Amino acid sequence: MGKKKHKVLVVDDEQDIVEILRYNLEKEGYDVKTANDGKKGLEIAKKFLPELVLMDIMMPVMDGVESCRQIRDIPEMKAAYIIFLTARAEEYSEVAAFDVGADDYIIKPIKPRALMSRINAHFRRELKNKENEEDIIKIGKFIIDRSSYTLHIGDLQVNLPKKEFELLYFLAETPNKVYGRDELLASIWGSDVYVLARTVDVHIRRVREKIGSQYIKTVKGVGYKFDIVDQV
Amino acid sequence: MGKKKHKVLVVDDEQDIVEILRYNLEKEGYDVKTANDGKKGLEIAKKFLPELVLMDIMMPVMDGVESCRQIRDIPEMKAAYIIFLTARAEEYSEVAAFDVGADDYIIKPIKPRALMSRINAHFRRELKNKENEEDIIKIGKFIIDRSSYTLHIGDLQVNLPKKEFELLYFLAETPNKVYGRDELLASIWGSDVYVLARTVDVHIRRVREKIGSQYIKTVKGVGYKFDIVDQV
DNA sequence: ATTCAATGTTACCCAATTGTTACATTATTA
DNA sequence: TAATAATGTAACAATTGGGTAACATTGAAT
Incomplete structure (x- = not known):
């Protein structure tokens, strides 16, 4: 079997950020799809069934918290890894994020190199230890x-x-x-x-x-x- | 219906982790106590007699391995389920961990949702198995x-x-x-x-x-x- | 609206389980 | 040891429970 491309969904209303992430992720060999608001993100998630979601919290139409909650309701998305992107200033509490099923969060500004190595590390672990943490x-x-x-x-x-x-x-x-x-x-x-x-x-x-x-x-x-x- | 609250003890020196775990566990309906080092953990275990212990390995004052060993010496804690939390780097510990009576271990970073479903599953099976022994x-x-x-x-x-x-x-x-x-x-x-x-x-x-x-x-x-x- | 997959219902058939009976064997007592 | 009471055994009959297929319904996706 050839090398599997992990599926990543990026959801952010700032087009710059989406592009930077897409560029870096594709360079690393990921299969990337993007959306600019939570509602669109949810729709894509339903079909695309990504293994990793990078989601901004503050977005128009539907914010990241609500979008995340609904993504978690998709049976096939129960095990996905969801990371929130948050501006330091945003008052959304850490707790609220985990409450709707986020697995992690990172604070902007995003440092692409650091984020990529974090994501790579995640999939490496995921592969090795899946059975260790899941039900x-x-x-x-x-x-x-x-x-x-x-x-x-x-x-x-x-x-x-x-x-x-x-x-x-x-x-x-x-x-x-x-x-x-x-x-x-x-x-x-x-x-x-x-x-x-x-x-x-x-x-x-x-x-x-x-x-x-x-x-x-x-x-x-x-x-x-x-x-x-x-x-x- | 008075659902029984299972008792869980969390021992970790990183306060963030303790709080995330406490929050998620309490949301799931568990009765949670926490400690920040192995010695404190042991003391609480003696009185609290938890059914499940989540314990970091690397800690000040008394590390998880030693703490676990002593917890196992408490008669009422023989049947408890003890899970070690370990950073990937701490390869040494796996053998030592099972050696002192750990039942399982998971590798950080912790994914709260996955861990919760695993803990829930543990208690579910525990319950089912108890019922059988009588027959x-x-x-x-x-x-x-x-x-x-x-x-x-x-x-x-x-x-x-x-x-x-x-x-x-x-x-x-x-x-x-x-x-x-x-x-x-x-x-x-x-x-x-x-x-x-x-x-x-x-x-x-x-x-x-x-x-x-x-x-x-x-x-x-x-x-x-x-x-x-x-x-x- | 239409299609398709998943789920629920029903009816028919078969086989294992269960119940009955007749007869053989064993134990008990005179 | 013969009589008789109780139990073992085998063959048969009755019943039940479950397998299965075909059909009906629901619900999701398009």
Whole structure:
């Protein structure tokens, strides 16, 4: 596989800054997209799904804080790294930034060289330590990553829809433990939702279809479990 | 609903980090205490008895490694979860950290969101696992686990259908006690179900077939018992 | 509006589990 | 040791629970 280009989104209303960042980032080999306000930034984020967002706080139309909050609501963006760019004078507190899900912030004026090495360092770390910091279950050949909703079995990537993923995740969290349909419904669907118990069966079937049938065992009259006995 | 607040202790000499962690942890509903060096951390741990400790390694007065060692000596802290926070440069520490009883470590800079989801996941699993421990009977070579509906005899896994499993489980709960067919029917089948008493015999037979005939003894005219006399 | 993916529902079929019965075997007592 | 009471065993029947496919619905993306 060729060298992967990391995706970076730059959002700032000052065109100078956007250009300087774009120039430097592309020179470093990143795949860059830009926007000039928070709303545009959010739209691009939805499609582009960047791994890193550099976002100004003070912007017209939609400010960085609100934009960040909404970006975090995109499931695939839960694990992205979001850095705020702030002028020293701005009174937005550090706390407010972290509150909406920022991971870091830097104070303007931006020093491109310093920022680039910081970003490079981030991706280097990210690669090496992803599994150290994220909400991941590793079990047998399975790597189940809830922060990015991805499932790897060996080196095969398997895509599961939300419900199926959550079902698998829930079962794998406590391997071997048998859960009745009611428990699964209550935990995954929610205790208020009114869905037939047999729905669980169908989802189990769909998961099995995608991951292989040997992992989720049926205990007749009781429920289902994620079984690790057979796993080598 | 009175959600239980898990107790978390944060120990770091950098006040920024302490504050960021405190803020995020409290937002997640944890009961947080903090300290700025290992010695202070140890003192607080003694009284506070946290379930989770986030501890920097490099600190003045007493470093994290030594502090962790002493925290582990506190009887009530044996089961706590201790996570080290380390700067990448401190390569030396990984081995030493696990050596003194750390459970995990993460590399700075800390990503609050990722760390929070990881901590949440820890407590979620912790809770799930606790519930299971109550359902396991260990007796002689037998491990009868009601949470996974599995039976191990030595290192042999035996699969029993529901009724048979429950019959064995019920008998093994009070070894050597003799139960009449009526009692077994009432307890396992339920007092409302009406099933012939001889059904019990058949089930006993089926269980014996699978686990060996020496364990469940017949007491003529009375009933059956799970016998541990013959077990080595 | 239209398409497509995800989710939920239903009905049918099959197989494991469970229950019953008849008969064989064992234990107990005279 | 014969009688008889209790239990073991095997074969069979009944039932239940779960797999599955096909269809209906929802919801998101365009």
